Amino acid sequence: MTRNKLRLAIIGAGPAGIYAADILLKSERHFDVSIDLFDHLPAPYGLVRYGVAPDHPRIKGIITALREVLDRGDIRIFGNVRFGEDLTLDDLKRHYNAVIFATGAVRDASLNIPGIDLEGSYGAADFVSWYDGHPDYPREWPLEAQSVAVIGNGNVALDVSRILAKHPEDLLPTEIPANVYEGLQRSPVTDVHVFGRRGPTSVKFTPLELRELGELRDVDMIVHDEDFDYDDAARAAVAGNKQVLVIDKVLQQWRQREVGSASRRLHLHFFAKPVEVVGDEHGQVAAFRWERTAPDGEGGVVGTGEIREIPVQALYRAVGYYGSPLPGIPFDKRLGVIPNHEGQVLIRDKESGKSRQMYGVYCTGWIKRGPVGLIGHTKSDAMETIKHVINDLGNWWRPESPSEESVVELLESRGIRWTDLDGWHRLDEHEQALGAAEERARIKVVPRDEMVSISRGEV
Template structure:
């Protein structure tokens, strides 16, 4: 590459920061500006990971080291499509990488799913993680709850619902979340998976964490522990699947204890209807499934009604479309070829790229986004000499642009102020951190 590059990254979660990391480690002369809708960085780590996962949040330490590099700047509280558009970015940068992730709930086509008391897991996660753009109250009035799905998010939701508020008080949960969970009358949380235990999508570590609470009895219902040849093939081919299945089998055989709350795991139970009265959830109907031989399932015609008062669907996240970019509504992704965004005729849009969940869909773990970023950045660097030079390459040009638009943007230095402020709030109460929720307060502390 014969010239230096100015690159904008839209989205400062793990995917965007990994892309910036790979760019700065390349042989290219490059300067990178990260744009983030939130006043604080880290995206999914801050607003999508359960608060009782401190080791996962430890990824923040590695991400912060990337943000500290002199070639990288952070512009928080800047919303793409509102404060800055694609045309603006292309005037100031040679290339733009979109890494906006996925934070909406995938729809579920089940009768009654729209009833009052039926919720999306993503919305609940945003509430308990203190996302500034969601309501600060949550209707925790159900004593019996259903969670649909058997991925890591489903287990996070089930665990947070089942635990006592005092157990979570050692984490960074905001005060309103603690008060909401403390008032919850929940006694039983039922997790339903339509396929068998060998097809579960959660990790062994996530599963074992369910059993760590002194107040929650984890009950695996043995009628769902079944295997066909497809299941056995999955067990033989994956150590992770083998560990999950072994744990579930052991739990299905043990005696049920007397902890005050219960978390039930049901396999081979497919939700077919959320039942209601007067517009409110009063139950869930499932159909008993049987394995078809290849790991898939078929219905048996045997139905069960479960008396639950709330239903949480955790069947996947979905990205939202981006202004001025093509979007595949079925997959919830931006069409691309190796990270190069392509138009309706499958022709590349010069200098426009994607990485992370907006590129491949919301699957896999956080670390998997590194592979996405590597492919995208490799192709960006291969295109570098052919990219049209931006009109305003001076680093201060984008600062003037945002100031002229009266955008109250935050910086890395501002994030460090907010970080210190949250830790100070925590120290006053013997906790590591208390998360600030209000956007105005976050911005004010960051810009002080």
């Protein structure tokens, strides 16, 4: 290794990984930088491509900014490369001075109530991956329920609810995959019930997301007057927070709407603490049971002991995301993150029980801080991590084979069908051409093998 160049690997080509690369390249430093970005998917952009609902093109506009970073040509991409399988930590140590993990959080957080594992009970993240055309998920999804419960009061809960309640033909202008459109067409759903443990002034979704629900064609918005008997804390939240004020205004408008003419209904239930998913004799979801809560006077809620139940045939939990452990990297099972200090990965000494820095290993994004915060947080996260990467120069790894060619040779020797930036451009153009044929912006290619073949110019 020479002290005047940093060979850096970043695992994860979503916003967190791309921002980290961009920030490092633009940082004041006294050494050159060469960055390789690896992702297990053949295409970049992570949850922006596979975690944002297809009818949210404005959010996908983030891709434009990410594309500008990648298209500069000073960051190499290796797609379709799985860390821990195709490329190990020992491999990285042989070829790089350091690694940043930006692998995000893509699994559903658990909801520990009886019946949560019944047939017909799903994690929202899995459903999102299905309707976003993630290549590693089944092409079919069971949409057989007339009445559905969605647990959660964040934006993911609203996305899931909107996709379930929306008439599928209204999704056709988007990049929704053909198999998803066909699946939603067969759905017999008439009622979607959204449950939140706290009141209307404590929700986690954004005003824009909420407004969009009320704009769905032929869908009635149902709210309940009993949920709007605000206490002093709720009134103070409305008066003191502009976002809460706007959310309250939207909900109050819905209270005045005439309902009953639409073919589908979207119900919002507040002050509802999940108690049990009730099954039938076949082990299938049959009802959702919850405890009515009440304000505690301090912005929280307490249980009232009143138990309610509503018949449903499917249930989706949207109570948060959870990170996945990585081979050879410390992992906090309770929080679902890599243990770290400002992005410096920490490893616990088994004998002393104390934590120390795992030199050369860093993290950023949701795998660092947990699945909270928006794009702005991701940028500040990356800045914090990159500061330590630069300052830790004396503790970088000293790779045996740091040349840029050596990594390509390694992947080729293992028969890895990796994809690069030119390959992403090929896939991007192919998907846009598929969409243009149907007067749509894009139609995603879903099967992994097909994505890889198109990217590598094999078809």
